[in-house]
């Protein structure tokens with residue numbers, strides 16, 4: 195397959211690099227990373243090791259079988275603009291947050307995706323795989339999706355752990371509940387993910403878990419208003435499962451706040467608020483978390 199990875203940062207370089215073991219991959223990113231990859235190739239270190247030689251450019255090729263979008267969610271509109279005139283067989287987002295609807299503006303079938311691999315671009319030309327997770331792809335609607343099947347086969351051919359799911363709407367909303375619950379709470383409270391599990395001893399230290407739980411419950415309520423069957427219990431259980439499994443992680447939003455960078459709050463808690471308004475569902479916790487993070491971004495001068 196001819197695959198373009200639009201957004202060759204941490205995740206895009208890792209997955210693009212892994213896919214380059216079996217496919218013709220072009221990483222679209224920025225210098226100096228692009229020039230280094232062109233000159234010396236890309237090295238993957240950590241939980242997976244590989245030396246690969248994908249193409250790299252600062253603009254997207256005009257055609258490809260598949261485009262993977264891996265820019266931060268707030269750069270999705272710019273990515274859509276950059277890809278608008280291309281001839282692509284399919285486009286798939288592996289970003290956090292609800293971004294697929296924006297990709298639907300492109301003249302190509304959209305495959306929904308999530309990634310739980312961990313990636314960190316250590317320096318130009320060198321990406322660390324900090325965790326072997328899984329890619330999940332599927333149709334935007336429930337049911338089998340032949341384009342997603344093809345994308346899944348391409349990932350597996352490159353030894354990327356991949357599931358092709360026929361219940362992607364529920365999975366996307368469950369992932370949104372996890373990120374809406376964990377990311378904003380850990381960023382604002384400056385705690386690791388594990389602080390959201392339990393509340394031990396009872397009555398003490400339970401404020402952060404309660405915030406995360408309420409944000410997840412509200413997300414599930416909005417999912418149901420959208421016709422997606424996600425119960426409050428499933429959403430809460432997903433938050434607790436992920437927070438336990440990643441207990442010592444500093445969430446990506448906490449890292450953004452610590453490095454005084456823009457966060458993805460608009461595509462996470464902000465997306466829950468936007469969807470809730472369409473259905474007249476109250477989401478006070480997500481609204482407050484969104485306002486606090488936007489206020490922090492403005493104060494930090496990154497918005």
Ligand SMILES: NC(=O)C1=CN([C@@H]2O[C@H](COP(=O)(O)OP(=O)(O)OC[C@H]3O[C@@H](n4cnc5c(N)ncnc54)[C@H](O)[C@@H]3O)[C@@H](O)[C@H]2O)C=CC1
Nearest residue numbers: 201202203204205223264265266267269289290309312313
């Ligand atoms: N890093 C990780 O381990 C994981 C990240 N994600 C999600 O994946 C998405 C990307 O995250 P990261 O890779 O960490 O971010 P990142 O900031 O490392 O990578 C994004 C890259 O896109 C490039 N970019 C942005 N606009 C561009 C344009 N117009 N043209 C060319 N290049 C452009 C940036 O220069 C940057 O290198 C986010 O939504 C994140 O939540 C999801 C799972 C794991």
Ligand SMILES: CC(C)(CO)C(=O)C(=O)O
Nearest residue numbers: 376440443444445446447
């Ligand atoms: C799953 C989780 C919460 C892991 O930290 C994540 O996706 C993030 O930090 O963005």
